Amino acid sequence: MDVQRIIPVLGDITKQDVDAVVNAANNAMRGGGGVDGAIHRAGGPAVLDDCIRRFPQGLATGDAGWTTAGNLPAKWVIHTVGPNHAAGQRDRRLLESCYRRALEEADELGARSIAFPLISAGIYGWPKEDAIRAAVETIVASPSQVGRVALVALDEATVAAIREVLLGS
Ligand code: ADP
DSSP states (O other): OOGGGEEEEESOGGGOOSSEEEEEEOTTOSOOSHHHHHHHHHHOHHHHHHHHHHOTTOOOTTOEEEEEOTTSSSSEEEEEEOOOGGGTOOOHHHHHHHHHHHHHHHHHHTOSEEEEOOTTSSTTOOOHHHHHHHHHHHHHHOOOOOSEEEEEESSHHHHHHHHHHHHTO
């Protein structure tokens, strides 16, 4: 994917006007903290209902799957489970797989725009600079047809760090 299609965005992932928002979910897919909590709060109970219906066994680390977005502006939530660095899961290929698999799901859905948070960079404790590099490298290497990819962060320092990595890509 052309790096020009990746846009750093300061803001809340639940407010993004895109076809698909990516959730930093956990294996159980029954809600959690951080991005996951925010998406379930803003999306409403339809998101959890669809998680239970479509993913009775949850999702493996590094995998991705979609549900309805409920009350969010997006059409779909693409849930993906990053490696829990804080718990000792440090295989970077699993983190890269999250971005690759989420973009594959987006292509299957025909999504034209997608918003990612920095998977694993919060509660799961992946070092932020490397989390940004993994995100950008994997999105750039993807054959995805998605036209616009927002990389969303809550603070200006992180957005500036994303911008830096994009400039060097
Ligand atoms: P993980 O459990 O995969 O680490 P988190 O949800 O804890 O996921 O955090 C992932 C990243 O998303 C962190 O950098 C965190 O600061 C950021 N984040 C948390 N809430 C939001 C939100 N509502 N919108 C955008 N980014 C968010």
